[in-house]
Amino acid sequence: MERKTIVFKIQRYAPNQDKEPYFKSYEVPVEQGMTILECLWYIKENLDSTISFRSSCRMGICGSCAMFIQGRPRLACETQTLELKSSTIEIKPLPNYDIIKDLVVDQRNLFRNHKKVKPYIISEKATSNPTKEYIQSVAQLEQYLQFNYCLKCGCCLAACPTMATDTNFLGPQALAQAFRYNTDSRDRAGNARFQIVDTFEGIWRCHMAGACSDACPKGVDPAMAIQLLKRHSIFGSRKEYSDYAGPLPKNRRPDIPDAPAPTVKGARTNGRGNGKGKKGRR
Amino acid sequence: MRYNNRLGAKGWVIGGNYSIERYLYILHRVSGLALIFYLMCHLILTSFRIAGAPTWEAAMAFVSGPFFKVGEFLVMCAGVYHAINGLRLIIIELGYCIGKPERQEYPYTPSIKKQRPLMYLLMLVVAALVAVSVVDFFIM
Numbered sequence: 001m002e003r004k005t006i007v008f009k010i011q012r013y014a015p016n017q018d019k020e021p022y023f024k025s026y027e028v029p030v031e032q033g034m035t036i037l038e039c040l041w042y043i044k045e046n047l048d049s050t051i052s053f054r055s056s057c058r059m060g061i062c063g064s065c066a067m068f069i070q071g072r073p074r075l076a077c078e079t080q081t082l083e084l085k086s087s088t089i090e091i092k093p094l095p096n097y098d099i100i101k102d103l104v105v106d107q108r109n110l111f112r113n114h115k116k117v118k119p120y121i122i123s124e125k126a127t128s129n130p131t132k133e134y135i136q137s138v139a140q141l142e143q144y145l146q147f148n149y150c151l152k153c154g155c156c157l158a159a160c161p162t163m164a165t166d167t168n169f170l171g172p173q174a175l176a177q178a179f180r181y182n183t184d185s186r187d188r189a190g191n192a193r194f195q196i197v198d199t200f201e202g203i204w205r206c207h208m209a210g211a212c213s214d215a216c217p218k219g220v221d222p223a224m225a226i227q228l229l230k231r232h233s234i235f236g237s238r239k240e241y242s243d244y245a246g247p248l249p250k251n252r253r254p255d256i257p258d259a260p261a262p263t264v265k266g267a268r269t270n271g272r273g274n275g276k277g278k279k280g281r282r
Numbered sequence: 283m284r285y286n287n288r289l290g291a292k293g294w295v296i297g298g299n300y301s302i303e304r305y306l307y308i309l310h311r312v313s314g315l316a317l318i319f320y321l322m323c324h325l326i327l328t329s330f331r332i333a334g335a336p337t338w339e340a341a342m343a344f345v346s347g348p349f350f351k352v353g354e355f356l357v358m359c360a361g362v363y364h365a366i367n368g369l370r371l372i373i374i375e376l377g378y379c380i381g382k383p384e385r386q387e388y389p390y391t392p393s394i395k396k397q398r399p400l401m402y403l404l405m406l407v408v409a410a411l412v413a414v415s416v417v418d419f420f421i422m
């Protein structure tokens with residue numbers, strides 16, 4: 001197995017203590033398979049317990065561990081240390097955010113903007129107690145699925161040149177989410193969202209430098225979402241809407257077999273099982 | 283106390299470890315500003331014509347050296363790049379040549395990669411036009 005001692009140059013900053021951030025170096029014995037996050041834990045556990053960083057899932061799902069690794073925003077838990085092919089690795093907190101401590105940045109701006117674009121399905125038909133499902137085709141799903149994988153890690157905002165100077169810019173993450181919900185066939189609030197994003201602080205501040213899509217660890221492609229929003233703003237969108245499923249046919253097709261009996265005694269069914277289960281409480 | 287880590291104008295200029303379009307972006311901004319600067323100089327210079335023929339001759343003599351010739355060539359380059367890259371931006375910002383939303387498998391192919399053939403094509407056009415102006419300015 002490949003083993004190597006790698007020097008980690010890590011940017012440190014303690015509030016009310018340091019005036020300016022500075023770099024501190026740590027030597028870490030790295031084995032093949034170790035991610036940057038594991039190296040940071042090695043440092044915290046063995047070399048310097050005062051170092052701060054965020055992480056949770058350590059599998060690229062929670063979006064906590066985004067940081068600026070070797071000149072690019074990346075997820076620490078998804079970055080293989082040896083694949084960076086360097087004997088020194090520089091880690092800084094994500095740019096374009098305030099630093100709270102060391103590698104921990106203040107992401108409130110991201111979440112504030114995320115909330116601004118109404119990131120949920122709005123439909124006058126939706127009720128809090130739906131009795132039927134929506135019908136959505138695979139093609140309709142794939143209109144927005146890619147943008148649905150956003151972790152809110154904030155890598156895209158760190159890469160965006162507009163974000164570097166414009167404190168009011170909604171940012172690639174929020175704009176991509178506006179597109180995600182606008183193109184969802186169940187949603188009917190496209191106009192309300194356009195009021196928010198079809199503005200100088202929204203899609204028109206994007207210059208299509210593409211850095212956000214380049215940096216996104218999930219292939220969300222915010223730049224595409226923003227350009228398609230611009231297109232819909234100018235030419236309009238031809239969106240298909242999906243409705244609630246109609247009533248189920250009375251007579252089930254003969255080729256569809258009965259559902260198996262519930263394996264847990266007394267399990268709730270909605271009454272559509274084989275009739276042996278209890279009727280669901282509703 | 284939080285430390286403000288916004289990159290500022292540095293964040294425009296320093297392309298960092300990103301794709302080439304990130305550099306085309308700053309070049310577009312610089313060339314656009316350069317063209318405005320040229321336009322203002324040009325207006326001031328040509329306005330000397332009002333003051334009569336001798337002043338005009340003197341103004342023309344002032345800008346006839348090799349320094350201004352290279353300057354004019356750079357304006358030409360900026361104009362060619364800005365116009366052609368501006369065409370690319372209009373195309374892709376209207377959502378053409380950037381592909382369609384689709385399921386992503388690692389390694390991802392985002393829009394910026396999908397528009398790359400267009401980018402290479404148009405940059406070849408820029409190179410060809412700049413080559414023609416090199417001939418026009420310095421050889422012929």
Ligand code: HEM
Nearest residue numbers: 206207208310311314315317318321364365368369371372
């Ligand atoms: C054929 C001619 C031209 C075309 C096709 C063109 C196209 C464009 C486009 C599409 C943009 C927006 C880019 C973005 O989204 O960031 C832009 C920006 C700009 N243009 Fe032009 N342009 C042309 C001529 C000019 C001229 C003659 C000037 C100067 C007198 C100029 C100055 C600028 C400036 C200052 C910007 C702002 C740059 C920025 O915000 O980064 N352009 N141009």
Ligand code: SF4
Nearest residue numbers: 150151153154156216
């Ligand atoms: S769009 Fe990508 S980079 Fe931006 S917050 Fe979502 S997952 Fe992170």
Ligand code: SF4
Nearest residue numbers: 160206207209210212
């Ligand atoms: S494409 Fe737009 S949102 Fe994305 S980094 Fe560039 S300017 Fe920012």
Ligand code: FES
Nearest residue numbers: 056058063065077
């Ligand atoms: S720790 Fe959750 S994304 Fe890295």
